[in-house]
Amino acid sequence: MAKSTSKTKSNSVWRFFSSVKLTIVLLIILAITSILGTIIPQMPQRESVEFARGLSPGMFKLFSFINLFDMYHSLWFRLIIGCLALNLIICSIDRFPATLKQFRFRPGADRNKPFQDLPLNQTFFVEGNVEDTANQVARFIKGRYKKIKRKHAGDRYYFLSEKGKYSRFGVYLVHLSVLIIVIGGLIGSFFGFDGYINIVEGEQIDAIKLRKQTTPLKLGFEVRCDKFTVDFYENGAPREYRSELSFFVNGKEVEKENLLVNHPIKFRGITFYQSSYGKTPGNKVRLKIVRHANEHESIGMEAEQGNSFPLPGKEGQFQVLKVDANLRGMMGPAALISIHAEQGDETRFWIFQNWETLQNRFPKQMLQSPMLNSSAFKPYTFYLEGLESKFYTGLQVNRDPGVSLVWIGSFLMIGGFFVTFFMSHRRIWVRVSNAKRGSTISIAGTSNKDPVGLERELAHLSINLNGYLNKRK
Amino acid sequence: MINTIILSYVTFGYFGAFILYLLMMVMGRATFGRLASLLSVVGLGAQSLAIILRWVESYQLGIGHAPFSNLYESLIFFSWTITLLYLIVEWRTKNRTLGVFVMPLAFLAMAYASFSPNIASRIQPLIPALKSNWLITHVITCFFAYAAFGISFGLSLMYFLKLVDNEKRNNTFLKLIPRKGILDDLNYQMVAIGFLMLTLGIITGSVWAYSAWGRYWGWDPKETWSLITWFIYAAVLHSRMVRGWTGKKIAIMSIIGFFCVLITYFGVNYLAGLHSYATT
Ligand code: HEM
Numbered sequence: 001m002a003k004s005t006s007k008t009k010s011n012s013v014w015r016f017f018s019s020v021k022l023t024i025v026l027l028i029i030l031a032i033t034s035i036l037g038t039i040i041p042q043m044p045q046r047e048s049v050e051f052a053r054g055l056s057p058g059m060f061k062l063f064s065f066i067n068l069f070d071m072y073h074s075l076w077f078r079l080i081i082g083c084l085a086l087n088l089i090i091c092s093i094d095r096f097p098a099t100l101k102q103f104r105f106r107p108g109a110d111r112n113k114p115f116q117d118l119p120l121n122q123t124f125f126v127e128g129n130v131e132d133t134a135n136q137v138a139r140f141i142k143g144r145y146k147k148i149k150r151k152h153a154g155d156r157y158y159f160l161s162e163k164g165k166y167s168r169f170g171v172y173l174v175h176l177s178v179l180i181i182v183i184g185g186l187i188g189s190f191f192g193f194d195g196y197i198n199i200v201e202g203e204q205i206d207a208i209k210l211r212k213q214t215t216p217l218k219l220g221f222e223v224r225c226d227k228f229t230v231d232f233y234e235n236g237a238p239r240e241y242r243s244e245l246s247f248f249v250n251g252k253e254v255e256k257e258n259l260l261v262n263h264p265i266k267f268r269g270i271t272f273y274q275s276s277y278g279k280t281p282g283n284k285v286r287l288k289i290v291r292h293a294n295e296h297e298s299i300g301m302e303a304e305q306g307n308s309f310p311l312p313g314k315e316g317q318f319q320v321l322k323v324d325a326n327l328r329g330m331m332g333p334a335a336l337i338s339i340h341a342e343q344g345d346e347t348r349f350w351i352f353q354n355w356e357t358l359q360n361r362f363p364k365q366m367l368q369s370p371m372l373n374s375s376a377f378k379p380y381t382f383y384l385e386g387l388e389s390k391f392y393t394g395l396q397v398n399r400d401p402g403v404s405l406v407w408i409g410s411f412l413m414i415g416g417f418f419v420t421f422f423m424s425h426r427r428i429w430v431r432v433s434n435a436k437r438g439s440t441i442s443i444a445g446t447s448n449k450d451p452v453g454l455e456r457e458l459a460h461l462s463i464n465l466n467g468y469l470n471k472r473k
Numbered sequence: 474m475i476n477t478i479i480l481s482y483v484t485f486g487y488f489g490a491f492i493l494y495l496l497m498m499v500m501g502r503a504t505f506g507r508l509a510s511l512l513s514v515v516g517l518g519a520q521s522l523a524i525i526l527r528w529v530e531s532y533q534l535g536i537g538h539a540p541f542s543n544l545y546e547s548l549i550f551f552s553w554t555i556t557l558l559y560l561i562v563e564w565r566t567k568n569r570t571l572g573v574f575v576m577p578l579a580f581l582a583m584a585y586a587s588f589s590p591n592i593a594s595r596i597q598p599l600i601p602a603l604k605s606n607w608l609i610t611h612v613i614t615c616f617f618a619y620a621a622f623g624i625s626f627g628l629s630l631m632y633f634l635k636l637v638d639n640e641k642r643n644n645t646f647l648k649l650i651p652r653k654g655i656l657d658d659l660n661y662q663m664v665a666i667g668f669l670m671l672t673l674g675i676i677t678g679s680v681w682a683y684s685a686w687g688r689y690w691g692w693d694p695k696e697t698w699s700l701i702t703w704f705i706y707a708a709v710l711h712s713r714m715v716r717g718w719t720g721k722k723i724a725i726m727s728i729i730g731f732f733c734v735l736i737t738y739f740g741v742n743y744l745a746g747l748h749s750y751a752t753t
Contacts, residue, residue, distance in 0.1 A: 020711050020714045020715050021715055023708075024708045024711050024712055027704045027705070027707050027708040027711070028704070028705070028708055030704050031701045031704040031705050031708075031733075034697050034700060034701050034704070035701060037692060037697060038697050038698060042692060072692045072697075185690070194687075233536065233598040237597075237598055238601060239598065239601070240601055241601055260601070261601035261602055261604070261685060262601065262602065262604055262681075262685050263684070264684055264687065271687060273685070273686060274601075275686070396686065396687040397687075398687040398688065400688070403683065403689060406679075406689060410676040410679075413672060413676075414669070414672065414673060414676070417668070417669045417672065418669075421665045421666075421669060452658070
């Protein structure tokens with residue numbers, strides 16, 4: 001970037017926002033305030049609530065008032081970023097004309113000023129007449145530089161070549177990329193969403209839950225989880241999670257894909273990520289039914305919830321009404337059995353998988369309700385052997401229309417860094433002047449930065465040109 | 474496992490190199506310096522071999538992955554990058570004095586990895602979230618950034634030592650340190666390389682986070698600290714544009730910047746978040 005032109009503009013707001021000092025101050029303020037949010041646990045985390053509980057009511061009020069529990073999304077934090085963006089825009093507008101001037105500036109080839117105070121190794125003597133030598137120099141330089149200006153003045157020949165003049169805009173590219181990334185972030189936070197959903201194997205959903213709202217969001221299509229699998233390493237650590245998903249639009253299947261961690265699926269602008277999994281009871285239970293007749297008769301069977309089955313002794317029908325993986329949150333797996341006798345009323349009772357442990361854990365009286373009597377329908381006793389369990393897959397469901405801008409900005413930023421850090425705008429002059437019985441060659445150059453690199457290039461050029469000219473003789 | 478045995482020898486090698494660089498500075502004898510460089514180069518070679526062996530070994534165990542996946546492996550890699558980058562700088566500048574300030578970092582990283590009881594040197598399988606090519610580029614770019622900032626830290630310390638040097642004080646150690654202008658220039662170059670690498674590291678990390686968790690930025694403590702570090706070094710780069718900010722201010726900011734790097738790397742394991750090696 002070039003020097004500021006704000007001397008001509010006396011507007012003090014403009015001057016304030018075009019200063020690089022402000023940039024440094026803002027960057028340091030951003031660094032310091034960002035630290036706060038890494039010490040105070042931020043909102044979606046569980047630790048945040050615990051932390052808030054530990055505060056006195058006054059402190060809590062203060063912290064909530066300035067949004068310290070979700071500070072990165074607070075107005076004041078965004079304002080600081082906004083100031084930086086404004087700083088950047090105004091600074092760039094302020095300096096751009098001067099950069100353009102330097103970019104467009106074409107110095108004459110026949111300037112002698114660059115040749116003042118040359119280091120010794122950048123002037124040397126070659127035998128032979130000036131014109132021949134100049135032609136050779138021209139041939140040599142053409143092989144190395146593009147766009148060469150030539151000038152003949154008196155008994156002196158001048159050559160000027162320029163390179164990397166576009167590198168003057170590298171800094172603007174970097175700064176523009178910062179703005180693009182900020183805009184991409186803003187678009188994402190205004191027009192995107194961030195949700196999640198659990199889908200049980202075999203089931204399908206058409207809406208998801210949003211993190212910041214209570215009403216679910218309709219997707220406009222359906223997603224079914226056909227299958228979920230997880231496999232493990234020998235040490236028990238998980239190796240791979242896989243959800244087989246089908247997507248339906250208006251009831252018609254349009255796509256089938258496998259979702260893995262690190263391999264999200266995008267469907268109609270909405271992206272699905274594998275994020276968690278779990279188990280829920282399915283609708284099948286394994287039962288053991290014992291009939292206490294003359295002989296104890298015992299059968300095992302699998303019963304699906306809601307279907308009716310005949311009792312082994314044909315006294316009536318029974319049905320599994322409900323299945324619960326952990327009844328009342330403490331009684332373990334349970335199933336509600338309903339029996340309709342040929343004549344008489346319905347009998348209902350719960351049966352438990354861990355009946356033995358329940359008997360030890362609870363007082364006798366509590367377990368004497370007829371609802372808990374697994375032998376309530378004579379002459380049968382029902383035992384719950386197990387519940388079929390099903391996996392559900394936990395998906396993260398997002399839409400972020402700003403993300404491509406963020407990637408574009410990132411790409412430009414890296415390109416801009418290469419230009420600003422590793423390129424410079426150099427001008428190289430070569431002068432061939434008449435001397436006694438030969439010519440003197442001088443090599444000079446200017447660069448907008450990296451003086452060490454320029455020195456190296458000039459030294460190199462001197463040695464090679466010297467070698468080239470003297471070999472020809 | 475042969476790789477861990479080689480790595481423990483490398484730890485001593487780097488310590489030896491540091492002592493030799495120190496002897497060179499204190500006694501003013503170039504021979505020690507040459508030996509120190511030789512030992513560092515040999516150490517780097519052995520370390521490279523060990524890293525490759527470890528990589529091969531993970532495939533033999535059937536859980537093949539690049540050796541950058543836990544704290545042990547990352548410390549080894551950090552030490553490797555800082556030694557490599559230092560040796561490049563030494564070769565380009567033909568000056569060995571920086572070794573006294575940088576080799577301790579390489580040694581300490583190795584020592585911490587090898588001797589801390591909390592750090593497992595076993596090769597562990599990768600959990601699903603870490604199975605990503607972006608992870609490899611993320612780790613490589615981040616650690617080159619850390620190494621460049623580590624060298625900038627060393628240069629800033631040298632800058633402060635050089636400030637107390639003067640004609641009357643006839644101290645070999647201080648005399649051998651290059652001029653302030655050279656230190657400042659080199660520091661700027663290191664910060665520029667580090668800044669470029671850190672930016673690449675943050676970007677590749679974002680791409681990875683986007684494919685694994687569905688967001689490119691989540692204000693997780695480690696992400697945030699890397700951004701804090703980025704802000705600080707952006708401030709360092711810009712302070713060169715403000716007249717009157719001499720090398721001293723830049724040296725102070727580079728030291729603060731390197732502390733931010735250390736917090737990003739280690740401190741964050743004690744804060745909650747997705748990146749803590751202990752929990753993922
Ligand atoms: C986070 C945002 C920013 C980033 C990542 C950034 C990055 C950079 C980089 C990499 C350079 C090149 C440094 C060098 O060549 O040594 C630079 C130069 C510069 N930046 Fe920024 N910058 C940011 C914000 C700003 C802002 C807000 C201003 C507003 C005043 C600003 C003004 C300048 C100026 C004047 C230069 C000097 C260019 C030159 O003449 O060489 N920067 N910036």
